[in-house]
Amino acid sequence: MTLAWILIGLLAVLLTGIPLFAGMSLASIGLLLAVEGRVAGLADEVFAKLSNYLLVAIPLFAFMAHVMIKARVVDDLYALAHTLVRHWPGGLGVATVMACTIFAAISGSSVATALTIGTAAIPQMLRYGYKPHAAYGVLAAGGTLGILIPPSGPMVLYGVVSDTSIGALFVAGIIPGALMALLFSLYCVLHSLLTRQTERPPRASWSEVWPSLKRGFWALLLPPIVLGGMYAGVFTATEAAAVGAIAAILIARFAYGRLSLADLYDAARDSVGTTGMLFMILAAAAMFGHVISVLGLPRQLVEITTALGIGPITFMLAVMALIFLLGMFLETISIILITTPIVLPVMLLLEINPVWYGVLLTINLELALITPPVGMNLFVIKGITGGAMGPIVRGVLPYVAIMLATLFLVLFFPELALWLPSTMALGR
Amino acid sequence: GPLASPVQAQEKMRVSHQLPPAHHIAKLVENWAADIEKRSGGKIDVEVLGSAQAFKPDQNHPAVARGQVEAAMAVNFQWGNTIPEMNVVTIPYFMTDLERIKKFPGSEAAKLLEGKLMEKGVRNVAWLYTTRQSIFTSSGKPLVKLDDFKGVKIRGLNKLVDAGLVAAGAAPASMPGSEVYQALQTKVIDAGLTDVSAAYSRKYFEVQEFGTVAPFFTVYFHIYVNPKWFDGLSPDLQKAVLEASAQAEQDSIGVTEKTAEDSIAALKEKGMKLHIQSAEEVKTFTATMQPPVMEAFKASSPDAGKLIDLVNKL
Amino acid sequence: MKSILVLLERVVGVLSALATALAALLMLAITGIVGYGVAMRYLFNQPQVWSDELASYLIVLVVMLAIAEVLRRGEHISIDLLVERLGARVRYWVDVAGMVSVIVVAGVLIVSGWDMTAFSADMGIRSTGYLAMPMWLPQATLPLGFALLGLAALNRLLRLLTGLEAPRETGGHKS
Ligand code: NA
Ligand code: NA
Numbered sequence: 001m002t003l004a005w006i007l008i009g010l011l012a013v014l015l016t017g018i019p020l021f022a023g024m025s026l027a028s029i030g031l032l033l034a035v036e037g038r039v040a041g042l043a044d045e046v047f048a049k050l051s052n053y054l055l056v057a058i059p060l061f062a063f064m065a066h067v068m069i070k071a072r073v074v075d076d077l078y079a080l081a082h083t084l085v086r087h088w089p090g091g092l093g094v095a096t097v098m099a100c101t102i103f104a105a106i107s108g109s110s111v112a113t114a115l116t117i118g119t120a121a122i123p124q125m126l127r128y129g130y131k132p133h134a135a136y137g138v139l140a141a142g143g144t145l146g147i148l149i150p151p152s153g154p155m156v157l158y159g160v161v162s163d164t165s166i167g168a169l170f171v172a173g174i175i176p177g178a179l180m181a182l183l184f185s186l187y188c189v190l191h192s193l194l195t196r197q198t199e200r201p202p203r204a205s206w207s208e209v210w211p212s213l214k215r216g217f218w219a220l221l222l223p224p225i226v227l228g229g230m231y232a233g234v235f236t237a238t239e240a241a242a243v244g245a246i247a248a249i250l251i252a253r254f255a256y257g258r259l260s261l262a263d264l265y266d267a268a269r270d271s272v273g274t275t276g277m278l279f280m281i282l283a284a285a286a287m288f289g290h291v292i293s294v295l296g297l298p299r300q301l302v303e304i305t306t307a308l309g310i311g312p313i314t315f316m317l318a319v320m321a322l323i324f325l326l327g328m329f330l331e332t333i334s335i336i337l338i339t340t341p342i343v344l345p346v347m348l349l350l351e352i353n354p355v356w357y358g359v360l361l362t363i364n365l366e367l368a369l370i371t372p373p374v375g376m377n378l379f380v381i382k383g384i385t386g387g388a389m390g391p392i393v394r395g396v397l398p399y400v401a402i403m404l405a406t407l408f409l410v411l412f413f414p415e416l417a418l419w420l421p422s423t424m425a426l427g428r
Numbered sequence: 429g430p431l432a433s434p435v436q437a438q439e440k441m442r443v444s445h446q447l448p449p450a451h452h453i454a455k456l457v458e459n460w461a462a463d464i465e466k467r468s469g470g471k472i473d474v475e476v477l478g479s480a481q482a483f484k485p486d487q488n489h490p491a492v493a494r495g496q497v498e499a500a501m502a503v504n505f506q507w508g509n510t511i512p513e514m515n516v517v518t519i520p521y522f523m524t525d526l527e528r529i530k531k532f533p534g535s536e537a538a539k540l541l542e543g544k545l546m547e548k549g550v551r552n553v554a555w556l557y558t559t560r561q562s563i564f565t566s567s568g569k570p571l572v573k574l575d576d577f578k579g580v581k582i583r584g585l586n587k588l589v590d591a592g593l594v595a596a597g598a599a600p601a602s603m604p605g606s607e608v609y610q611a612l613q614t615k616v617i618d619a620g621l622t623d624v625s626a627a628y629s630r631k632y633f634e635v636q637e638f639g640t641v642a643p644f645f646t647v648y649f650h651i652y653v654n655p656k657w658f659d660g661l662s663p664d665l666q667k668a669v670l671e672a673s674a675q676a677e678q679d680s681i682g683v684t685e686k687t688a689e690d691s692i693a694a695l696k697e698k699g700m701k702l703h704i705q706s707a708e709e710v711k712t713f714t715a716t717m718q719p720p721v722m723e724a725f726k727a728s729s730p731d732a733g734k735l736i737d738l739v740n741k742l
Numbered sequence: 743m744k745s746i747l748v749l750l751e752r753v754v755g756v757l758s759a760l761a762t763a764l765a766a767l768l769m770l771a772i773t774g775i776v777g778y779g780v781a782m783r784y785l786f787n788q789p790q791v792w793s794d795e796l797a798s799y800l801i802v803l804v805v806m807l808a809i810a811e812v813l814r815r816g817e818h819i820s821i822d823l824l825v826e827r828l829g830a831r832v833r834y835w836v837d838v839a840g841m842v843s844v845i846v847v848a849g850v851l852i853v854s855g856w857d858m859t860a861f862s863a864d865m866g867i868r869s870t871g872y873l874a875m876p877m878w879l880p881q882a883t884l885p886l887g888f889a890l891l892g893l894a895a896l897n898r899l900l901r902l903l904t905g906l907e908a909p910r911e912t913g914g915h916k917s
Contacts, residue, residue: 017825018840019818025847041487041496043854043884048484050805051880053798054604056772063769165610233614235780236607238794242776268766275801276765276808277817284847293481331819341481348448348479374821389823424613486870490861509868548865579787587872590791601789602872617789 003297003342006031010288011329024284024334031291042287049286050279053238054160058278060241061108061151063271064222064248068106069116070263070270071252073219077102078120080216087203092128093138093188096121100142101181104149105223106248108156109274110332110369114143114380122384128201134191136385137395140377141403142184144366147332149177150227151241153278154332154365155358159237161340162347164354166237167230171424172355172417173362174227179416180363180406187402218255222247231424278333285337298342305346312350316357316411319343320364327368331376335368336361356410359417363407370396370403437473439665443651444488445501446480452625452687453558453649453680454478457501460554460651460676467668472661492654493549499653500550503558508586511544512728513735517646518585519721520592521714524560524643526685528742532557533677537738540731550652554673556680559623561688562644563695563702565612566619570638572703574716582619583608589645591724592717593621605630612636623647625691633698641692642705642713651676747900754897757890758810765807772797772804795871799880806887810894813844816910830909834902837909841899848892855884 013023032039068074081098085091099117107113118139125135147154150170159166226244229235235243252259259267292298305315319339326335340361347357369377372393381392410416443461447454461474477483483491488500507514516537517523523532532538533555542552564571564582571577577596584590584600593600601617611617613635620632624641627633651673658666696702705713726732779793812818825836861867863878901907 014821015824016839017820017822017836018843019813019820021818022840022843022847023820025850026843029847029850039850039854040494040857041483041491041854043851043856043858043881044483044487044490046851047802047855047858047881047884048487051798051802053794054606056776056794056797056801059769059801059804060773060776063773159606163606165606167607167610167614231614233611233616234784236603236611236616239776239780242773243780245773246777264770265766268769269762272762272765272769272804272808273812273815273817275769276805276812277819279805280809280812280818290482293477298481345449345479345481348450373823376819424610489865489867490858493861493865494857506870508870509874510866548867581783581787581789584791586870587791587874599787599789600791601783602791602794604794616783 002295003292006292006295007326014329020331020334021280021284024281024288028284028287028291032287032294035291035294042290045286045290046283050283052160054156054166055279055282057151057156057166057238057241058108058153059271059275060238060245061153062112062274063268064226064241064245065103065107065109065112065116066267066270066274067245067248067252067259067264068219068222070267071248071256071258073216073252073256074099074103074116075120076212076215077219078117078124080212082124083204083209083212086201088189089200090185090188090190090192091200092121092125092130093134093192094185096125096135096138097142097145097181097184097188100139100145101149101177102220102223104145104147104177105151105227106219106244107146108151108153110144110146110366111376111380112274113146114139114377115384117143118381118384122381132385132387133391133395135395136381136387136392137397137399138184138188140370140375140381140392140396141399142181143377143380144369144403145177145181147369148173148180148359148362148366150174151237151244152362154336154362156237157282157333157336158340158358158361161336162344162354162358164358168355168421168424169358170227170237171231171421172359175416175420176359176363176406176410179409180403183402183406184399187398191398218251222251281331281333282337285334288334289337289341292338293341298345301342302345302349305349310350312352313411315346315350316352316360320360320407320411323361323364324367324371327364328371329374330368331374332365332368335365353414353418355421356414356417360407360410363403363410367400367403367407371400437471439468439472439661441472441474441499441653441669442477442482442497443474443499443501444477444480444482444491444497445649446478446485446488446503447501447649448479450629452683453501453556456556456676456680456683457651459679460672463672463675464668467672468665472665472668489548489550492652495654495657497654498657499553499651501556501649501651504648504650505586507545508588511541511548512725513541513544513731515586515588515725515728516541516732516735516739517648518589519725520589520644520717521642521710522718522722523646523739526560526681528739529557529560529646530681531742533674535738535742537735537742540735540738544731545652546655549655551655551658552650552652553658553669554651554676556649556651556676557684558647558649558680559625559684559688560643560646561624561692562621562642563624563627564619564621564640564642564644565627565632565636565638565700567612567615567635567637568618570701570703571619571640572709574712580619581617582621583611583617585621585645588721588724588728591720595716595720596713609635623688624695625687628691628694628698633695633700636700638701638703639695640703640705643710644713743904747897747904747906750897751901754810754894755814758814758894761807761890762811765804768800768804768807772800775800791872795869795873795875799875802880803883806883806890809887810890813891813894813898833909838899838902841895841902844895845892845899848888848895851888852885852892855881855888859885 081095590600
């Protein structure tokens with residue numbers, strides 16, 4: 001009950017529209033004053049949270065993505081996907097999902113994925129008669145793949161908080177991510193067939209496909225380098241981020257000839273800005289998480305679970321429902337940092353696989369990005385189009401259903417997430 | 429926790445630590461907490477905040493010294509570079525003798541370390557012996573002879589102990605604990621070094637074929653309190669804390685020995701091929717691995733040499 | 743009064759731009775450091791035990807150098823879906839309230855950060871890692887970064903109150 005009131009209070013503060021990190025920090029400071037009568041040790045909390053080597057992966061992956069954006073490979077990627085499938089029923093939607101999937105394998109952020117692909121894809125889709133709400137929906141949802149398909153900022157964060165291997169989490173996200181991309185594409189095709197509304201561009205000739213394949217090739221090389229190197233044991237997840245960034249620089253400079261020193265500096269500066277913004281939310285959520293544990297909420301949850309004799313599946317369903325509700329109002333970093341410490345002791349108690357949980361959490365966070373009223377990807381599309389929220393929300397609803405379906409699939413078939421990481425020992 | 433007692437608790441004692449509830453020392457701390465409540469007749473209410481839920485390991489020291497919590501439990505490694513003398517227990521093959529471990533609490537050696545802790549603003553109350561059975565894990569080939577370590581990328585322990593590994597020709601690498609399993613599985617590194625119960629709880633047996641059990645280093649978790657808070661307790665309550673702590677120190681020896689035995693049996697049962705170092709091998713390894721570490725330890729602080737003498741007297 | 747505000751704006755602008763430039767260079771350095779660590783371990787069998795610890799302190803420095811400029815660009819995330827439906831007047835006051843809260847939070851963290859840094863310096867606390875880093879050094883970046891952030895927020899607050907600057911249309915949603 002305490003938790004419910006605290007969360008409602010927090011939401012009220014955040015909905016005023018003051019910067020999110022400041023609102024959450026203020027709430028934490030206020031609660032700590034109320035509970036302990038002083039605010040000692042808050043900076044220690046922030047420093048301990050931020051100075052974690054594993055978190056270095058987040059800015060490094062952001063840097064890698066910014067380098068690729070500066071080298072303008074996103075247009076190439078979308079053009080490639082577009083020439084391959086544009087003549088299919090719903091082909092433009094499928095192309096958008098494909099481009100999102102590929103960019104998701106470069107970027108650790110869903111917002112960045114929706115933003116970069118959206119800028120390229122939305123005008124195209126509208127030009128070929130895609131209904132606006134359908135175009136917005138596929139983009140907002142496709143963009144969320146950014147955090148399920150590795151690399152993934154939220155997975156890094158969850159791995160840090162729960163002491164779970166980030167490499168294992170990354171690899172575990174591949175199959176559910178691919179499955180979700182497939183379902184999204186399938187929906188685009190079916191929707192187009194059923195409504196018969198979109199006008200289809202002609203099939204691309206080989207002379208059109210070949211150059212766009214050549215242009216996209218080098219960018220397509222990046223995900224195998226990052227994931228393959230991790231899978232093969234050349235480097236760890238954090239190191240993969242640095243190697244990926246270096247590879248991105250080399251590809252952008254020497255394969256595309258598109259990265260000047262000024263571009264490189266701009267990419268670094270952009271990633272620094274992203275990092276500052278994200279890590280301030282991280283710092284604030286760390287303070288908030290500290291207050292929650294000072295209040296003893298994690299222990300209460302363990303006691304309730306034990307007293308009621310709750311089993312793993314019931315518990316997981318309850319937690320997923322809670323996170324879905326929180327996801328309507330909060331953004332991903334706060335959700336991870338607030339819920340994980342509360343849930344973790346019970347997970348240990350019930351022997352729930354932390355990698356499996358991490359994948360389910362990530363899918364739920366994807367939902368958070370597109371469920372109204374507060375969904376970062378909804379805001380991104382709104383930012384790109386400058387339009388109203390109504391059609392965007394209408395457009396994402398089918399995808400909410402698809403993502404919920406994927407969530408339940410992974411919930412009842414854990415192998416979807418756990419099989420691939422288990423094969424990482426093949427070298428033995 | 430609340431004790432079924434008519435007496436109103438006068439003092440709240442919150443204890444922060446990083447161990448998960450299943451760890452044998454975490455269980456010991458729960459008993460210790462209950463014992464304090466019992467011995468104080470319910471006047472002290474002990475609340476154990478485990479799993480680093482209240483403070484990260486790095487934060488425990490400032491939190492206790494400032495009085496944000498009354499007590500915390502830390503592992504000796506935590507003080508590594510701040511109180512270099514604390515590394516004495518990790519010197520290879522030096523404090524791994526059970527007789528030494530039994531004599532350590534209350535000894536002159538322990539008092540020297542407690543003095544150092546006091547200088548850092550915390551009062552030590554209990555030394556909980558945690559392990560003396562290390563394990564070198566590997567795949568492909570076991571690490572039995574010193575030669576087997578040549579060129580092996582192994583997860584190091586700290587700067588000091590790594591000097592011993594380097595002396596054997598190994599290449600120590602650093603890596604966050606949560607990534608070690610995956611790194612061993614994918615062969616980012618070749619070998620692991622940990623204590624036997626962690627090798628089991630972290631499931632190293634799933635990704636490592638071989639293990640060499642060696643009395644390589646010792647680990648202590650120790651409980652410390654805020655000195656001002658402790659001095660403010662009435663004498664009978666102080667006595668309750670100290671007596672419960674002394675009891676926990678005694679209990680830790682049996683519990684830890686039993687846990688190590690069980691872990692070794694469990695690792696075998698999981699199919700890990702274990703080699704237990706013979707007395708002869710211990711001698712060979714000591715001769716190679718201990719001197720460089722001992723030398724570096726003695727150079728690390730003015731009191732280090734004196735501490736070595738004190739431990740040698742145990 | 744106006745000239746003081748103009749001066750303040752210039753000082754804050756230069757400071758946060760310089761800080762961001764330094765942070766961008768550090769970002770390149772971190773990439774190089776971590777990459778070097780991989781190369782030395784994988785190609786030369788010589789693991790570098792210092793690189794991960796150094797990278798983790800540098801990233802705190804990067805964040806602390808960056809946050810003031812992020813504020814100046816209005817790129818800190820805020821949930822403005824209620825505010826944008828209300829008029830310019832409400833937006834103005836929300837912006838003012840936002841800056842006041844940033845100043846309060848920065849103030850608390852400057853004091854608390856100073857405490858932390860002073861404690862580490864007094865007690866001679868060093869990191870547990872291979873660098874044996876005197877902890878006050880990376881910790882001192884916290885009060886510094888929040889001082890810069892607080893200054894940037896104060897500058898914007900004063901400009902809002904004196905009408906030198908208008909409230910933003912919407913908050914940033916960039917990532
Ligand atoms: Na991704
Ligand atoms: Na949402």
